Amino acid sequence: xxxxxxxxxxxxxxxxxxxxxxxxxxxxxxxxxxxxxxxxxxxxxxxxxxxxxxxxxxxxxxxxxxxxxxxxxxxxxxxxxxxxxxxxxxxxxxxxxxxxxxxxxxxxxxxxxxxxxxxxxxxxxxxxxxxxxxxxxxxxxxxxxxxxxxxxxxxxxxxxxxxxxxxxxxxxxxxxxxxxxxxxxxxxxxxxxxxxxxxxxxxxxxxxxxxxxxxxxxxxxxxxxxxxxxxxxxxxxxxxxxxxxxxxxxxxxxxxxxxxxxxxxxxxxxxxxxxxxxxxxxxxxxxxxxxxxxxxxxxxx
Amino acid sequence: xxxxxxxxxxxxxxxxxxxxxxxxxxxxxxxxxxxxxxxxxxxxxxxxxxxxxxxxxxxxxxxxxxxxxxxxxxxxxxxxxxxxxxxxxxxxxxxxxxxxxxxxxxxxxxxxxxxxxxxxxxxxxxxxxxxxxxxxxxxxxxxxxxxxxxxxxxxxxxxxxxxxxxxxxxxxxxxxxxxxxxxxxxxxxxxxxxxxxxxxxxxxxxxxxxxxxxxxxxxxxxxxxxxxxxxxxxxxxxxxxxx
Numbered sequence: 001x002x003x004x005x006x007x008x009x010x011x012x013x014x015x016x017x018x019x020x021x022x023x024x025x026x027x028x029x030x031x032x033x034x035x036x037x038x039x040x041x042x043x044x045x046x047x048x049x050x051x052x053x054x055x056x057x058x059x060x061x062x063x064x065x066x067x068x069x070x071x072x073x074x075x076x077x078x079x080x081x082x083x084x085x086x087x088x089x090x091x092x093x094x095x096x097x098x099x100x101x102x103x104x105x106x107x108x109x110x111x112x113x114x115x116x117x118x119x120x121x122x123x124x125x126x127x128x129x130x131x132x133x134x135x136x137x138x139x140x141x142x143x144x145x146x147x148x149x150x151x152x153x154x155x156x157x158x159x160x161x162x163x164x165x166x167x168x169x170x171x172x173x174x175x176x177x178x179x180x181x182x183x184x185x186x187x188x189x190x191x192x193x194x195x196x197x198x199x200x201x202x203x204x205x206x207x208x209x210x211x212x213x214x215x216x217x218x219x220x221x222x223x224x225x226x227x228x229x230x231x232x233x234x235x236x237x238x239x240x241x242x243x244x245x246x247x248x249x250x251x252x253x254x255x256x257x258x259x260x261x262x263x264x265x266x267x268x269x270x271x272x273x274x275x276x277x278x279x280x281x282x283x284x285x286x287x288x289x290x291x292x293x294x295x296x297x298x299x300x301x
Numbered sequence: 302x303x304x305x306x307x308x309x310x311x312x313x314x315x316x317x318x319x320x321x322x323x324x325x326x327x328x329x330x331x332x333x334x335x336x337x338x339x340x341x342x343x344x345x346x347x348x349x350x351x352x353x354x355x356x357x358x359x360x361x362x363x364x365x366x367x368x369x370x371x372x373x374x375x376x377x378x379x380x381x382x383x384x385x386x387x388x389x390x391x392x393x394x395x396x397x398x399x400x401x402x403x404x405x406x407x408x409x410x411x412x413x414x415x416x417x418x419x420x421x422x423x424x425x426x427x428x429x430x431x432x433x434x435x436x437x438x439x440x441x442x443x444x445x446x447x448x449x450x451x452x453x454x455x456x457x458x459x460x461x462x463x464x465x466x467x468x469x470x471x472x473x474x475x476x477x478x479x480x481x482x483x484x485x486x487x488x489x490x491x492x493x494x495x496x497x498x499x500x501x502x503x504x505x506x507x508x509x510x511x512x513x514x515x516x517x518x519x520x521x522x523x524x525x526x527x528x529x530x531x532x533x534x535x536x537x538x539x540x541x542x543x544x
Contacts, residue, residue: 085389089448092353093406094378 003069004115007061011119014057015126022054022131050252051133052143055123059247062119062150063240066112067186070154071178073111074161077104079171097292104291105284108158109151116147116154142262146250149273152280153243157182159283166290186240193235198224239279242272304367306331306456306488307352313360314347321347323512324361329505331455334482334489336499338537339509345492346386348509349460352490353383366455379408382454382487386461388445392434396420396444399433400451407452419451423477439470446477450485457481459491463498471498478502496534508537 036044081087090100120143128134135143160181165174194200198221202209207217221228235241246269249257257265266273305328312325321344329335339345350356351363354374362369368376390399400416409415420426425443428436433444442462449457459478463471479502481487493499499506499520506523508516518526527536 084391085387086391088353088355088385089383089390089403090406091355092378092381092383093403094375094408095406096375 003065003072004118007065007069007115008118008122010061010065011055011058012122012126014061015054015123016130018054018057019127019131022051022133026131026133050258051127051131051135052139052251053253054127054131055143055146055251056248056253058119058123059146059150059244059251059253062116063153063244063247064186066115066150066154067157067182067240068179069115070108070112070157071161071175071182073108074158074163075165075171075175075178077108077158078162078165078174082171098288101284101288101291104162105155105159105287109155112151112154112158116150120147138262142250142252142265146247149243149246149250149276152276153240156239156276156280156283159280159287163283163286163290185238189234189238190241190244193231193238193241196227196231196234236275239275242275242279245269246272246276304364305329306333306366307335307490308364308367309348309361310363311361312348312351312358312363314344314351314356315359321512322351322358325509325512325514327507327514327517329488329490331488332482332486333505334478334503335491336503336506337490337492337509338494338496338499338506339492343509344512345509346460349383349458349490349492352377352458353381354378379452380455382449382452382457384442384445384449384457384459384462386464386492388441390433390441390444390448393432395430395432396425396436396447397429399444400447403448404451409452412451415451415453416447419447422450423447438465439467439473442466442470442474443477446474446481450481450487453485454487456488456490459489459493461492461494463493463495471495475502496537 033044081090095103124135124140124143157178161175161178163174164177164181165171168174168177199205199207199217207220210216212220248254249260249265249269249272252258257268260268307327307329309325309327312322312327313320314322325344325348337345337348347356351358351370352365354370354377357371362371364370365377366380368380370377391402394402397413397416397420400419401412404412404415417426417429420429423443423446425440425447428440428444433441436444442465446462449459462474462478466474475498478489478491482489491499491503503520505517505519507514516523523536
């Protein structure tokens with residue numbers, strides 16, 4: 001509950017910070033449009049505003065803090081059963097390890113759904129109330145997809161926390177292993193990928209500083225295909241990065257995705273969707289296997 | 302021959318090359334109250350853990366109501382109720398919530414109704430809405446029995462059920478065991494140290510010594526067979542049940 005409140009508050013705060021200047025830019029655009037319409041212009045420039053991009057901070061909090069919450073929940077689900085010694089009570093009932101794993105996973109997803117819904121609602125309300133821009137139904141659908149991906153992402157970390165805890169003799173050791181993996185997957189690998197990105201070598205972007213357009217950038221990078229492949233491979237090993245790419249694409253955080261239709265967005269991010277789904281399914285199967293083989297008795301006779 | 306309530310054939314179990322159960326043969330008929338006696342480390346809890354499907358035996362077979370504990374785990378767990386030596390349930394939930402949850406896991410169709418009915422049957426409806434964390438040992442034991450019978454199993458497995466109970470609690474437990482056997486027709490398999498209780502409630506006994514069943518008979522036959530011993534305790538010592 002405390003973690004939920006913290007996540008909701010930081011999401012609202014991040015939207016508040018991101019909206020600095022947004023409302024005035026929106027008012028400028030509205031004024032331009034009104035003037036253009038009054039002067040009889042038949043082609044009016046589309047709005048450059050991307051209200052969903054204001055949720056970038058909230059999504060990053062879900063990616064980083066949400067993953068820690070998910071690991072903590074996975075850890076607690078096993079550690080509490082272990083400390084209370086209630087596993088034997090469950091295992092002596094007509095339920096299989098697979099059913100218990102599924103029940104536990106669905107229960108965790110219900111908790112995450114509450115968490116994600118709360119942050120989404122706070123985000124939408126904050127955009128409407130603070131930035132004075134209410135999101136459209138199509139934007140709402142894209143946001144829904146982003147948060148569904150967040151559910152999968154959090155579910156994967158829940159499984160990770162539960163697996164490492166169940167497999168460790170001491171529950172705390174399992175938690176430490178989970179957090180080490182979290183550190184690698186959520187912070188280290190994406191950071192290495194970003195640091196190695198040629199465009200990130202100068203503030204504002206290397207290619208912009210060189211006044212190169214997209215084609216120019218592509219032709220330059222064609223000379224560094226091996227380097228780029230290695231960098232992409234490092235990033236690809238982090239399913240946190242895949243979640244981030246998908247969520248950012250759905251919420252217009254990246255400028256290049258803004259003109260895309262939903263179908264184009266899904267096509268562009270299909271690799272990320274496959275990675276995210278594969279990682280979640282693999283970790284759930286790992287959880288299932290762990291539940292099937294969790295010993296409930298010690299060596300006493 | 303009809304299926305026995307419990308049937309063990311050459312049942313063996315080994316922990317790290319250390320044999321705990323050695324070729325145990327045992328048949329307990331429906332309706333019996335069986336007292337399983339033995340010193341600490343004799344293998345009683347291992348036998349119960351196998352019967353509850355918590356442990357897979359390293360040799361032999363164990364059947365409950367004709368269902369093999371290894372190959373028909375789900376059928377076995379439907380047939381049994383299990384009271385562990387130390388009753389551990391969810392302290393943050395009320396007694397009724399605990400029972401409802403465990404009844405649901407046992408495929409009971411109306412779990413809340415079954416939970417209430419069980420509490421009524423055991424005369425502890427007053428505990429229904431109290432959190433388990435606030436319970437005394439005796440109260441926990443009663444809720445422990447309630448969870449073991451909430452799905453009306455054929456066989457009730459009790460592991461040291463009198464551990465930690467005061468004399469009044471022991472008496473209440475004895476009455477409950479008899480009630481479950483007589484009114485609900487449950488077969489009861491009870492690991493215990495309390496020989497006096499065995500004599501008062503059990504219809505038959507078995508004595509386990511270092512993993513081997515050294516004796517099994519009815520209480521009447523046992524007292525006839527050892528006419529010179531004053532109590533079951535003396536008989537137990539005579540037959541080598543002490544470590």
